Amino acid sequence: MERKDKEPIHTVERGRIQLPIWENQREDGSAWFNVTVKRLFKSGGEWQESQTFGREDLLALSEGVTEAYRWIWEQRNTARKSTKRTA
Template sequence: MSKRPVHEIRYGLIKVSIWRNQTKSGERHSVSAVRLFKDGDSWRESTRFGRDDLLTASKALSDAHSWIYHQNENSTGSTDS
């Protein structure tokens, strides 16, 4: 069974997933960003972004940063890098 993201942010065809990872030094988060596109009848994901995707991806990544920051602030009073 694959691990699921703890949070997803979606703006149109741009999707950012936030993953929680346990490390020796505590909980950390990582982020993946993809652009969704249709290939025939199937939806696919790409990690490449065109010019018109960049501002939307930037907004989604900024929101991911804020979400992680607030999660860490609420749980430990510290910030995650």
């Protein structure tokens, strides 16, 4: 389910597959991330979204999940390095 109150901090796209990445803040100011996954398709000339995937979507889905993981990992490492510099 997509959040209506804010925009994703980053979106990974692989063809018809999109993986919006959402940033959340803890009370101590540190961040954690969640990922939603959707497949875009046209029905009756209108773009629609689905959270179901066919065989032909699985490779793009796998690659997208890997890229999202790496992006989140980089954000965590960057945050840790900047915390160490200010400490």
